[in-house]
Amino acid sequence: MPIDPEAAKALRFAPLTVDIERGRLRFFAKATGQTDPIYHDLDAARQAGHPDLPVPPTFFFGLDLEGPDALRYLRELDVDMARVLHGEQSFVYHSLAHAGETLTVRPRIVEVFAKRGGALEFLVKRNEITRAGEPVAEATMTLVVRNPGAGG
Amino acid sequence: MTTTVPAVGTELPPLRVEPITRATLALFAGASGDHVPLHIDIDVARAAGLSDVFAHGMLSMAYLGRLLTGWVPQHRIRSYRVRFAAITPVHARPVCAGRVTSVENGLATLELAVTLADGTITLTGEAVIDLR
Incomplete structure (x- = not known):
């Protein structure tokens, strides 16, 4: 079953508060x-x-993995972790963060698309990271889901 | 740390990383928060049809991040992105490289890559550095 882009983008993530x-x-x-x-x-x-x-440049990647069920969205989209690869990762930086601060992470799925007739699906998730409402960084992850049976 | 405006074509001093061990992967899993077992549990890797565990892509991205913060203070990094092109096996010795491809309006764009000893390019990427 291909990922439904509208369902994916409508998924709600609870904001996560992380103490650095x-x-x-x-x-x-x-x-x-x-x-x-x-x-x-x-x-x-x-x-x-x-x-x-x-906080070093790539540490932001793992912030939302601290949550109690960080990969729930993959289950909700019926994506098998064994078929998932990390395809791309990007960060945009607004201000440095430091130990002792409390950051808030707001994840959402921003894009879903397929290539090769559905044999590869791409799930783009963006985490907006703020400190007391001020922007710190955006971390955008592209996951590649392999569907060997689909497309050609 | 660089203080002058770099010329297009300037190459950053390459960062040669120690060989990646299984201990490296265990430490990185804990430190990064990425506990995906494919990187730390050979039983899970084999069940997924792989011959062994392999390194987290984010570990190599962190190494490339060290290349950047060794070159400029971190607050000057405006953006940083990579594409994961190939798997990094255990015992690999990544070399991180960067080259200035443009300097415009006070912003330098760097082309980045991580290469293994056998020539495999595992990551390619780009960073934008504020020179102002």
Whole structure:
């Protein structure tokens, strides 16, 4: 069954509130081999003019994965995770975020389209990230759903 | 950190990453919040018809992000996007590269790529840097 674009775009996501924690940012720096001290050493961050450890550019991707059932929308659209690939990812930045802040994530499906007669479906999800109503970033993910039986 | 306006064609110093281990993937799963088991559980990967787990695309995007923040302070990055072109296997040694393709109205556009030792391009992308 192809994904119904209108049903997908009408899906409602509860906004998610995420506390940005220093320890988690240090863990992310370690996991990504980041050696620049501003990303793990509070003194270095402050000397560079930051109020706290900065959130690195791609950390925003995982913010809404903190929710209790982050992949529910895929089930609601009847998409099997085993057929999903991460095709593209983009970020637009408005202001830096730092440890100690509380961010709000508002996800929505912005686009659904198919290629090769439905053998590949593309699901585009955009997370709007704000701090006290001010824009911080938009994170847009394109998932590719493979439907080997469809199209040709 | 760059302070002058870069010329079109300027290449960023490449970032050579340590080989990706299974431990790297376990740490990244926890740190990034992406717990998709295909990246950390070989049983799940095999059940999906793969011979092994493979690295998160977002891990390579994070490495490319290090290339960017090593070149300019992070607040100058206006946008950053990538296309995931190929899977990154365990033990791969990604090399991150960037090149200035245009400088206009105080904005530099960079073309980005991550390449493995065998020549496979795993990511291509673009970032816009505010030079003002």
